[in-house]
Amino acid sequence: MSRYNGMFFCDVDGTILPHGQREISPSFFSLVHEAKDKGYLFCISSGRFHLSLLPLFEQVENEVVFSASNGCRILYQGQELIPNHTIHPTDAEQITTSLLELGAIPLLSGKHAIHLPSASLKMEQDKGYLAKGFTRTFDVFSDIDDEILQITGVCRLNKEAILRESRRAWEDSYHVVTTGRELFDICPTSKGDSLVSISSHFGIPRENTYAFGDDENDIPMLRSAGKGYLMGTAHDNLKKHEFEHCHDLVGSIAAIIEQF
Known part of the structure; x- marks a missing residue:
């Protein structure tokens, strides 16, 4: 049985980090702490190179899973959680x-x-x-x-x-x-594949996973989650997909946490 009640998979650019903003809001870090207290784990799921993610999330570096390069490199508490995916x-x-x-x-x-x-x-x-x-x-x-x-x-x-x-x-x-x-x-892989692998590693059922994103590379993750949320700032051609729409990431995740 998993020691976590569920897991939140969050894109970075355009989602946790609005376009044009350089620093993560302190309210997001508070949310990570609150979620942990309630038995929920966060995954930072990004197309970015892993070393560019760490300074942004230094305050919660050992509390979150990093899924970098669209799931090719997955780290938790400084260690590789799952073998890397590579291009031949x-x-x-x-x-x-x-x-x-x-x-x-x-x-x-x-x-x-x-x-x-x-x-x-x-x-x-x-x-x-x-x-x-x-x-x-x-x-x-x-x-x-x-x-x-x-x-x-x-x-x-x-x-x-x-x-x-x-x-x-x-x-x-x-x-x-x-x-x-x-x-x-x-x-060679996708954010959706990494969501499945990470949640499986921690023994978290798919229905207890929640994903938030705003671009095409997030679509597999939103589809693989128990519930996917598309940011309101996403391009119009992505809004044809049948996801929940989310205009305030921190507020929306907090509302989901409160349901439990």
Whole structure:
């Protein structure tokens, strides 16, 4: 029998962290503590690289599960909870080459770093993920000494065309999902698969899982949960899915907790 009554799976950007906001609201941390006292566990489920998540959630780092890179790397109290999901090196090299040829910037999320082609460094050097000290550049793919968990395509122009071509080439083998206005991820697993794996690990029944998200990569997670909530700020084309709509994440989760 699980020692937890249930589990909340929460996306970060656009959900816990509204777009344009840089810090997590203190009320969210209070909610994590309250939920823990009532026997509920939180999972921070994000497409982000794991090392970029830890500073945001330092106050509750040992109380939550981190499901990073869309579920490819899952950590709890500093330890790997479930083996990593990886992209085969041959595929990773081909995807990288293809994205460069299509005019996108490939960001390769590994176990130890984000890997960026040297030629793209000047274009990306003002971005936040380079300022954190966990990005490494490479000249040729063989320079990378790391497992590749997922690859993000950064599209300054022609995102729809690049996304369409990437889906044509890779969707039979990998999940290809949008994660932002200029971004899409190519990933060997999904947030939905990670929800199933994590809740199973802790012995939590599916009907006692609740998920909150706002973008295409969140849809598998919302579908896999006992109940999925789509943020009111989500793109209109996602609102065709039959999920509950949520306009205030902290308030909505608090209301669910109070039901128990």
